């Protein structure tokens with residue numbers, strides 16, 4: 001069973017934020033992925049998707065299944081992250097008041113992604129964009 005799907009994520013539109021992670025979750029259910037892995041992948045894809053919507057200028061989420069792993073990649077075009085260790089700190093957020101009033105921007109997304117993935121890597125270039133790779137051992 002080898003799968004590699006790519007889902008575009010548009011910037012700014014909170015009304016569809018979460019749709020991509022919901023689709024990926026349905027796909028995992030269909031495939032019978034164990035529920036603990038499914039739960040962790042879902043947390044990570046949701047947080048990555050929300051970050052694309054609220055912090056980037058748009059990007060994509062790639063969902064891959066190999067014989068050993070599920071791999072989720074998030075890539076975007078956007079402002080990038082000047083200080084990754086700050087961004088990885090629980091509660092640290094640059095989200096606008098508008099975004100916070102909608103219930104987002106608690107500053108827990110990146111720390112939760114790192115905690116829930118078996119492997120987590122993030123690379124970001126200011127003025128260019130951000131790439132995240134998360135691996136889950138099946």
Ligand SMILES: Nc1ncnc2c1ncn2[C@@H]1O[C@H](COP(=O)(O)OP(=O)(O)O)[C@@H](O)[C@H]1O
Pocket residue numbers: 047051052055056076078079080081087088092093094095104105106107108109110111130
């Ligand atoms: N894709 C991204 N592009 C630019 N900045 C980002 C991106 N993802 C995260 N960040 C930065 O890292 C901070 C922390 O992210 P996160 O932990 O998800 O918290 P939150 O999204 O609630 O602010 C964000 O406030 C933002 O400054």
Ligand SMILES: [Mg+2]
Pocket residue numbers: 047050051105107108109110
């Ligand atoms: Mg976030």
